[in-house]
């Protein structure tokens with residue numbers, strides 16, 4: 001069961017109460033003013049936004065927002081980051097009808113839950129990769145496959161055992 005931010009919609013029904021929350025983030029694409037070109041990624045670490053050249057234009061990404069997973073979008077950071085980014089790079093029009101929003105699935109120790117479901121034979125869990133799920137997903141997939149088939153896992157998955165959050 002690898003449902004990312006939606007994991008608890010299923011685990012709650014099975015009686016597991018994992019403390020899962022989300023950190024949300026927003027993206028928007030922009031055109032470029034005539035003659036301008038962005039050739040590489042730019043991270044403005046001091047003011048907390050990122051610009052990336054994409055097929056659809058320049059993508060601006062924000063930092064993390066603490067909010068309920070299903071609450072309406074509140075892209076305040078995007079408006080602020082856009083204002084600052086425009087000082088740095090000649091962005092033109094917004095190209096998306098509304099900002100894209102995603103949710104990073106986070107646990108209190110910011111480590112994922114990987115392992116056997118304690119009370120359901122044959123059910124395995126892999127979620128809660130927070131900010132690093134795209135990077136860590138492949139190794140989690142491998143380790144999980146190895147654990148499920150009884151092989152030695154490529155990394156020790158004991159620190160990620162689901163039981164650490166269950167009373």
Ligand SMILES: Cc1cc2nc3c(=O)[nH]c(=O)nc-3n(C[C@H](O)[C@H](O)[C@H](O)COP(=O)(O)OP(=O)(O)OC[C@H]3O[C@@H](n4cnc5c(N)ncnc54)[C@H](O)[C@@H]3O)c2cc1C
Pocket residue numbers: 002003004005006009023024025026101102103104105126127128129130131132133134135136137
């Ligand atoms: C703004 C933002 C920036 C990020 N930046 C990075 C980064 O730079 N590097 C990095 O490594 N990671 C980054 N991440 C984190 C990464 O995207 C997540 O950790 C990763 O996507 C989690 O992967 P997952 O497969 O566990 O869950 P997800 O990718 O969220 O997949 C869960 C899937 O389950 C599906 N689903 C939900 N409910 C059900 C259901 N009932 N039945 C069937 N399917 C269902 C959903 O549709 C979804 O496809 C970022 C995340 C966000 C939001």
